[in-house]
Every structure is written in C-alpha cells, then in structure tokens.
Amino acid sequence: MTAATTRDVPAxxxxxxxxxxxxADKRASLVLAAAIVALNGGLxxxxxxxxxxxxxxxxxxxxxxxxxxxxxxxxxxxxxxIYERTLALGFPLLVLVxxxxxxxxxxxxxxxxxxxxxxxxxxWDLSTRYDRFSGTTLLxxxxxxxxxxSKDGWGGVWNLVAESHVFATVARVLVGFVLGAIPGVLVGVxxxxxxxxxxxxxxTLSAIYVLPKIAIFPxxxxxxxxxxxxxxxxxxxxxxxxxxxxxNTMAAVRGIDKVYLxxxxxxGAKGWSMLRHVILPGALPVIFSGLRIALGTAMIVIISVEFxxxxxxxxxxxxxxxxxxxxxxxxxxxVVVMILGVLLTYALQWLQRRLMPWQR
Amino acid sequence: MTATMPVxxxxxxxxxxxxxxxxxxxxxxxxxxxxSLDVADGEFVxxxxxxxxxxxxxxxxxxxxxxxxxxxxxxxxxREKAKPLNSVVFQxxxxxxxxxLIENVAFGPQMRGVGRKERLETARYWLxxxxxxxxxxxxxxxxxxxxxxxxxxIRALAxxxxxxxxxxxLGALDAQTRVVIQEELLRIWEETRKTVLYITHSLDExxxxxxxxxxxxxxxxRHLATFKIDLPRPRTIAMTNSPRFAxxxxxxxxKLSAEVTRAMEAQP
Numbered sequence: 239m240t241a242a243t244t245r246d247v248p249a250x251x252x253x254x255x256x257x258x259x260x261x262a263d264k265r266a267s268l269v270l271a272a273a274i275v276a277l278n279g280g281l282x283x284x285x286x287x288x289x290x291x292x293x294x295x296x297x298x299x300x301x302x303x304x305x306x307x308x309x310x311x312x313x314x315x316x317x318x319x320i321y322e323r324t325l326a327l328g329f330p331l332l333v334l335v336x337x338x339x340x341x342x343x344x345x346x347x348x349x350x351x352x353x354x355x356x357x358x359x360x361x362w363d364l365s366t367r368y369d370r371f372s373g374t375t376l377l378x379x380x381x382x383x384x385x386x387x388s389k390d391g392w393g394g395v396w397n398l399v400a401e402s403h404v405f406a407t408v409a410r411v412l413v414g415f416v417l418g419a420i421p422g423v424l425v426g427v428x429x430x431x432x433x434x435x436x437x438x439x440x441x442t443l444s445a446i447y448v449l450p451k452i453a454i455f456p457x458x459x460x461x462x463x464x465x466x467x468x469x470x471x472x473x474x475x476x477x478x479x480x481x482x483x484x485x486n487t488m489a490a491v492r493g494i495d496k497v498y499l500x501x502x503x504x505x506g507a508k509g510w511s512m513l514r515h516v517i518l519p520g521a522l523p524v525i526f527s528g529l530r531i532a533l534g535t536a537m538i539v540i541i542s543v544e545f546x547x548x549x550x551x552x553x554x555x556x557x558x559x560x561x562x563x564x565x566x567x568x569x570x571x572x573v574v575v576m577i578l579g580v581l582l583t584y585a586l587q588w589l590q591r592r593l594m595p596w597q598r
Numbered sequence: 599m600t601a602t603m604p605v606x607x608x609x610x611x612x613x614x615x616x617x618x619x620x621x622x623x624x625x626x627x628x629x630x631x632x633x634s635l636d637v638a639d640g641e642f643v644x645x646x647x648x649x650x651x652x653x654x655x656x657x658x659x660x661x662x663x664x665x666x667x668x669x670x671x672x673x674x675x676x677r678e679k680a681k682p683l684n685s686v687v688f689q690x691x692x693x694x695x696x697x698x699l700i701e702n703v704a705f706g707p708q709m710r711g712v713g714r715k716e717r718l719e720t721a722r723y724w725l726x727x728x729x730x731x732x733x734x735x736x737x738x739x740x741x742x743x744x745x746x747x748x749x750x751x752i753r754a755l756a757x758x759x760x761x762x763x764x765x766x767x768l769g770a771l772d773a774q775t776r777v778v779i780q781e782e783l784l785r786i787w788e789e790t791r792k793t794v795l796y797i798t799h800s801l802d803e804x805x806x807x808x809x810x811x812x813x814x815x816x817x818x819x820r821h822l823a824t825f826k827i828d829l830p831r832p833r834t835i836a837m838t839n840s841p842r843f844a845x846x847x848x849x850x851x852x853k854l855s856a857e858v859t860r861a862m863e864a865q866p
Contacts, residue, residue: 497689500658500686500692503663504663504685505706506706506709519696520696596696597739
C-alpha cells in the first residue's frame with residue numbers, strides 16, 4: 239500500500255508541477271517578506287522589539303533564508319550567477335544598512351559602535367589627512383607623491399610609502415611569510431618522507447604550534463641587539479608560518495598517493511628530480527590550503543605584535559586610536575586589516591592558479 | 599609457430615625461488631612462496647590468480663619497487679646499456695595529474711636525461727599512434743578513464759624498456775573500453791614485440807594476449823599451472839569467439855575456480 243502511494247506521488251508531480259510550483263514560490267516569498275515586516279513592525283509598534291531583539295533577529299533571519307530560497311527557485315539557470323552574487327554581497331550590505339539604522343536610532347550606542355557611514359568617513363580621513371600629533375599616516379600621504387616624484391623621483395615616492403602604516407604591516411607580513419614558508423615547506427617535506435625525522439620533530443612542533451606567538455614575542459625580542467626593531471616582529475611572524483607549514487606540508491607529503499611515488503621511482507626519478515616532479519606537485523594542493531591558513535595566522539600575529547610594541551603599522555594605528563578614544567578611526571583600522579587580508583588572499587589564489595594550472 | 603617457445607637458454611626475466619614475507623603483529627605473513635618464472639625475449643606472459651595471491655607483489659618485485667625476501671630476480675640487459683630495464687603500467691591511473699599528457703609520456707626519457715626536443719618528439723609519436731595527438735596539452739582530469747590508461751601504456755612504451763610490466767592495466771575500465779584497448783594493445787605488441795609480463799583478473803584477457811598463461815594459487819601465492827596458448831598471431835578480438843579460445847578458457851577456469859573458492863573460504 240505504502241509502496242504504491244510513494245510511487246504515485248512523484249508521477250503526479252511530474253505531470254502538473256512546473257507552473258503550479260512557480261506561482262506557489264512567488265506567493266510564498268511574498269508571504270515570507272510580509273511576515274518579516276509584520277513580525278518586526280508589530281513588535282516595534284507595541285514597543286517590545288528591544289526586549290525580544292535577539293529572538294526577533296533570529297526569526298527574521300530564518301524567514302529571510304526561506305524567502306531567498308523560494309526566490310532562488312524562480313531564477314532561471316542563466317541568471318543563477320547573478321543571483322548567487324547578489325546573495326553573497328547583498329546580505330553583508332543588509333547587515334551594514336541595519337547597523338547604520340540601529341546606530342542612528344540610538345538602539346546601539348553610536349559612540350562604541352559607530353555607524354558604517356562614520357567609519358567610512360574616518361577611513362577617508364585617515365587616507366587623506368596627516369595626523370601631526372601622532373605622526374600617523376595610513377597610506378603615506380598620496381597627495382604629496384606627485385611633488386615628491388618631481389623633486390626626488392621614485393626615491394621620494396618610496397620615502398613617503400615607507401612611512402605608511404599599510405606598508406609597515408604588509409612588509410612585515412610578506413617578509414615573515416616568505417622567510418617562514420620556504421624552510422617550513424622544506425622541513426615538512428623531510429618530515430613527510432623520513433620517519434625518523436618525523437618522530438623526532440612532530441611532537442615538538444605540535445607543542446610550539448599551540449603556543450600563542452604573542453606570548454613568545456618578549457623572548458624573541460631579547461634575541462636581537464635592537465629588540466624594538468623590525469627583526470623580532472618579522473621573526474615571530476616567520477616562526478608562526480614556519481611551524482604551521484612544516485606540519486601542513488608533512489601531512490601533504492604523506493597524503494600523496496603511493497602509486498605516484500612508485501611511478502616516479504620506476505621511471506628513474508630520484509633525489510631532486512623526485513622532489514621537483516613528483517613530491518612537490520603532488521603535495522601542492524594541500525600546501526596551498528596551508529599557506530592560506532598561514533597567511534591568516536601571519537596577519538593575526540603581526541596585528542597583535544603591533545598592538546603591543548610598534549611605532550608604525552595598522553595594528554599600532556588601531557590601538558593608538560583606541561587609546562585616544564577615537565572609535566571611528568579604530569574601526570577604520572580594523573577595516574583596513576580586513577581589506578589587507580582579502581587582498582593578500584587574492585594574491586595567493588592568483589599564485590595558486592599560476593603554479594597549479596592542472597587544477598582548472 | 600616458433601614464436602611461442604616457453605623457456606630458452608638465457609631468459610629475459612629469470613625469477614628463481616622467489617618468496618615474499620611481511621612481518622605483522624601476529625607473525626609472518628607469506629605473500630608469495632617459492633615462485634619461479636622464466637620469460638623469453640619477446641614473449642608475452644600473463645599471470646592470473648585469485649585476489650591477494652601476490653601476483654601484483656611479484657610484479658613490483660620484478661620492477662624493483664619491492665624488496666625480495668628470498669630468491670632472486672634478474673632482468674637481462676639488452677645491447678643498448680642506456681635503455682631502462684623495465685617500465686611499469688600501474689593498475690590505477692598513475693599518470694601524473696600535474697603534467698600534461700605529452701609531459702607525462704615524455705617523463706621516462708626526461709628522467710634519463712634525453713633532450714627536450716627529442717623526448718617531446720618521441721612522446722608526440724606515441725600520442726599520435728594511439729590517436730591522442732590533439733590532446734597532447736590536456737591535463738589528465740580533462741580526459742576519460744580509457745584515454746588516461748592509454749597514456750599510461752604509452753608512457754611505458756615511450757620509455758622503450760627491455761621489458762614491459764603491466765599490473766592489471768585495464769582493471770578499472772568499463773567492458774567496452776576494455777575491449778577497445780585490448781585490441782590496441784594487441785596491435786602495438788605485434789608491431790613492437792616487447793617482452794611483457796602482464797597481470798590480470800580476466801581469463802579472456804590472459805588467453806587473448808598471452809603466449810603463456812601462468813596460474814597462481816591463493817595466498818600464499820605459488821605456481822599452480824602453466825598453459826601454452828597456441829593461437830595464431832596476429833590475434834584479434836574476434837578470436838574470443840573461436841572454439842579453441844573457449845577450450846583454453848575452460849581449461850584454465852577449471853583450475854582457477856577451485857582456487858577462487860578456496861581463497862574465499864580462507865577469508866575471515
């Protein structure tokens with residue numbers, strides 16, 4: 239009996255489904271939109287929205303997801319890409335708009351949670367004005383660059399760039415990243431191939447890996463003649479990247495299908511040629527996902543180091559504006575960190591496509 | 599009919615009393631026991647046996663990819679000393695996903711230090727020969743399983759080894775593709791007459807391709823029987839329908855089925 243009914247249902251659906259579900263989806267998404275408005279509007283009118291804020295936000299989110307799914311079903315295959323991009327960008331935009339409204343209406347304290355428009359204005363201010371008191375410049379006073387160029391050529395422009403916070407942070411991250419990643423990958427390869435080395439190093443590295451790098455920063459500072467210079471900052475970034483990449487590359491090398499190693503050996507690869515033609519390319523996909531995580535770690539480490547001890551850098555700037563009670567600019571600093579993170583990740587993805595053309 | 603001499607004075611591959619033991623937590627596991635085999639120059643020998651009889655292990659020992667516990671295996675070098683002794687066609691698609699087809703085929707010569715121009719010419723010759731010339735710059739993920747295994751086979755042939763070792767090369771393919779590549783393999787072998795050691799599960803394949811079929815016992819692997827296949831060359835797929843072919847297959851199956859049953863019962 240049950241077998242018969244389950245067989246009948248899809249058959250019935252197939253015959254008359256397409257037009258009916260389309261209109262049903264349309265109606266449903268309208269109903270859901272109305273429900274979101276009614277829920278929040280109703281609570282606001284009664285004056286209880288504040289008391290049930292988290293419940294209202296949660297329920298609205300669920301209703302919104304259901305609504306977007308209904309709308310998604312209505313989108314033709316051709317428009318799928320646009321729909322997905324709209325969803326991916328539209329939601330964060332919606333959050334920003336709601337934040338703006340909430341701060342304007344005084345629902346959240348605009349002193350500590352300044353609305354996005356004011357953070358944007360602060361970011362503009364940081365980029366286009368020089369704070370004489372702190373000697374702070376985010377991008378290195380771009381408005382002076384044409385003049386510097388005509389006076390001293392590229393050297394003059396370079397001097398301006400070098401004084402900027404963005405340059406200081408990016409330079410530390412990149413130098414530390416490269417200095418940590420290259421030996422990290424090499425040590426990881428050795429650990430992946432040689433059991434003795436693996437057994438000797440694995441536990442040690444796992445132990446150091448979990449240490450917050452900011453906690454060993456004071457020790458690293460003591461290792462240098464100039465503890466307040468660039469070297470300890472770069473080293474602590476490099477160390478975090480090194481340990482992560484060693485562990486990650488070890489896993490990558492061990493994960494290479496044995497048949498590729500056998501094929502490499504059988505066709506005469508050994509030593510360097512084995513590494514270059516079989517082991518490195520075989521491990522590269524996993525190495526790259528490790529590099530992506532390591533990049534994030536490098537950012538986290540450098541920002542926290544700059545919070546603690548630096549005279550230049552986005553982390554220093556963010557903390558400085560916190561100390562002088564200028565939350566807008568502090569938020570602007572955080573936004574710069576996020577933008578840097580996204581840009582560096584894009585750069586890494588570009589490199590990945592260049593180095594691994596076989597992965598679509 | 600003289601092409602199918604089983605044993606000659608100096609075999610191309612000579613395996614004497616070969617055994618393979620693995621140490622395990624509860625004692626030694628014997629994968630292969632006292633196995634001897636001579637393969638003559640230019641002979642095509644197929645090994646069949648139930649799963650886990652150690653036939654792939656034996657092939658990897660011939661290839662030097664696995665250590666030999668007891669006994670000895672020798673491949674007689676040819677007149678050209680630069681030629682590699684053996685090249686393996688692996689069971690899975692062991693062509694490198696990170697190299698284009700032409701780079702894959704040119705890999706063996708590249709490792710032996712052959713110049714770029716020459717090795718790419720060799721690779722292109724072989725790609726053209728199996729009809730993959732226009733895919734030379736494709737990556738393996740862009741082609742079908744059958745095409746991948748073709749590349750795997752010509753990668754070995756482009757290396758021009760003294761002996762070709764094939765470890766169930768068609769095992770992962772669907773039945774139709776399998777037949778097409780079997781036919782291609784026959785054609786190429788008739789033209790090159792390489793010494794081949796071929797591991798397979800399929801009796802049809804063994805009888806169709808081999809000059810001799812070696813039957814191995816279930817674990818531990820031992821030599822069970824040898825069948826000389828006196829079908830005329832050049833062979834074609836059509837021969838699989840001939841009465842003599844059926845006779846050979848029935849003969850081998852009779853022995854093998856008992857062994858397969860034994861192997862299945864032995865498994866926990």
